[in-house]
Amino acid sequence: MIASRKDWVNMFNTIKEAVNWIERQVKFKPKTDLTRMHLATKLLGNPEKDYQIIHVGGTNGKGSVCSYLSSVLVKHKKVGTYTSPYIIKFNERIKIDLEMITDEELLTEINEIYEFNERYFELYEERLSFFELVTLIAFKYFSKKKVEVVVLEVGIGGLLDATNVVQADLAIITTIGLDHIEQLGNTLESIAKNKLGIVKDNTPLITSADKSLYPQFKAHCDAVKVPLYMIDSEEIEVVSNNPLRFYHDGTIFETPLLGLHQAINATVAITAIEYLYPEIPQSDIADGIKHTQWPGRFEVMNNDPLIILDGAHNENGITALVDSLRAYYPNRKKHILFCAMADKDTKIMLKLVSSIADSVYVTHFDYKRVLDLDQLLDQTPHTNKKAFVNPIEAIEEMVATFKEDVIVITGSLYFVSFVRPYLLEKK
Template sequence: MNYQQTVDYLYQHLPMFTRVGAAALKNDLHNTLELCALLDNPQHKFKSIHIAGTNGKGSTSHMLAAVLQQAGYKTGLYTSPHLQDFRERIRVNGQLVPEEFVVEFTEQMQDAIAKIEPSFFELTVAMAFHYFALEQVDIAVIEVGLGGRLDSTNVITPELSVITNISYDHMHILGNTLPLIAAEKAGIIKPGVPVVIGETQQEVQPVFLEKAAAMQAPIHFADQEWLVQESKLSGSGLELGVVNKQQPEMKHIHLDLGGQYQEKNILSVLSALKILQLGGWEIPETAVQEGLSHVRKLTGLRGRWEVVSKHPLLVMDVGHNEAGIAEIMQQLRHTVYQKLHIVVGFVKDKAVDAVLPLFPVTASYYFCKAQIPRALDELTLMEMATAHGLKGHAYGTVQEALQAAKQHAHKEDLILVCGSFFVVAEAM
């Protein structure tokens, strides 16, 4: 098989959550452990940082990887889903895993695939861990796929765990209250391993304190340790003035990521780096500054308030749940434009009715459907949106919707593409 045939084989033969939803999930770690055992347990052969949370875990993972890379460590990065190329999920020092490795690994594992019948995600996790072990990375930043406790990535014992925040998402799998969702995410807290919680949220704080106490894991709430005192959007990202509440001296950070919501993620990153430094990792301040100002270049992060073109301003953001969309709408208030055009599509298992009221009724909408089985039908979405006072037209594909938005937009307008990773991926 060549690379394209291999990727097609993986998509077609392995159940994939991002395409089909909950049917692809296994509710235990058995398959992942079995796959790893066949590979001589690569998950024990490198140091790691484990990152969970409802929103911001991707950005936080990329930021940490960028700083570690800049500090001279050979850094693995595992994230999901990908936007354009399957290999985006597995990187070392920002470089995508080679196509040959993906082909060879898949061929090597074909008997195991037939016997174990893993999901797409389970096999991908095993592939990433095997690659990081072979590459002898100094450390790997591992982003949780979904939840935490039963996520395939939860077979590592990291140096540090990070949980960015908790909000409503995947309720049909993780539970329909914030404490239930938090309990699933808290499943990544390991005995004696420090954990950073990005946001102090009254409703879920006791869940984390209780779990950390049971695991004798030192717990840090990032927003209790750091404070963003100054924040300014510049053409190339965010200019931040951050203070550690213990030492009032201000730290000036240039972050090359747009989106004011990164202010929250930066606190998790700074708390995590502090713990690593205290644990003996050599991460000089210059590496912190350089890493954060070149996250995109160092790690290839995309789709977070990403300005694709100007006149009209075209922005893409993978925000797709209630909290994520709320942050995008907040960002719109800081953006100058004449008229707003929103290209939007969702997947069926999202609480779309809870998200639609967040969108402005003054925008023009281009309702669309990504080409995956899990996508919500564009006509159904338009009907739901109309009930919330949102006006627009439906398009069978993302590209048709984007082309229509471009035709209707004037030079000073803003076109926003959001609602789902898959809508952004197809727009790109």
């Protein structure tokens, strides 16, 4: 266990110092198993065993599903939510009853995990990674606050993700797409195998993954003797686009989150709630879905001109964005501002956005993983393209030039997080 506060002196005095320290830690460490996390959770007294867990993995849609689940569950349970990355501030990663952990509480937790990391080093001669540390903070904080259920989002993959030390009451896998291929493999089957790592004994699975993967999913669930519930996106009937309304078991549900894929994400969440908590009235489920908030995902930031912010950051996400733009704005010109990380398949992403765009602007910002601006421009197949060193200047030019059109800012959640405060100020 962590020593009591009287036994050591705070390393950090301000939340800024604390967050700067934890964000400087190695993001992910190479591993072939979860020994580090198992040792760490045991030293903490296994706080992850103190509540029910819904474990949410997949390539795209994880965050939206987590938001839907928490928005419904908060009416009946004390609910913790753990997601990543963040859009507005670091505290978003850890929420209780939809409220972010406060700066004061987060400062305490980071000071304690700093001390824990040093003691871990004394015992095992290595320190924990960024994601391991933040996950441990969440486990411990949720236990301290006596939550009843935790909606736990997987970081990368599943099998070797730091969150996968838990024994979940239910697993959810949203979509399977080609992302993080260096860590997970370069085929859908290899990625699916990794993500299926969260499905263990006594952990039923709900998934909206492509039907072509059904045999692989069925074989895995049969091997660990758990039920499998496949949601076929083709069977979801959308009633209207804006607001987005869709049928589920004969009832019309409505979500404020735009994008046709949100009907699938909401259906996954509804199915999970109905399975795990059949006592929750359908009216409460519908109300929770209707009031879900999830910034940075097909988020309308302005209407004059129309500016849409979307954190799509891989082929699947961009495809969903393009499909939604076609459905929502078939007769309006569209202009894209794009920035992405260097480890993404930016060529295919730029090809997809170029297919529906009247112009494509590329840019970058001060973040170590951002792809070089010249490379982004070279990879853009659109004939009407332009590069901007400063994304704010790009936005200002687009707003001044395309007053009657649709401006879409996309390519990275980190980029969305960077520009969103500016757009909020201009509202």
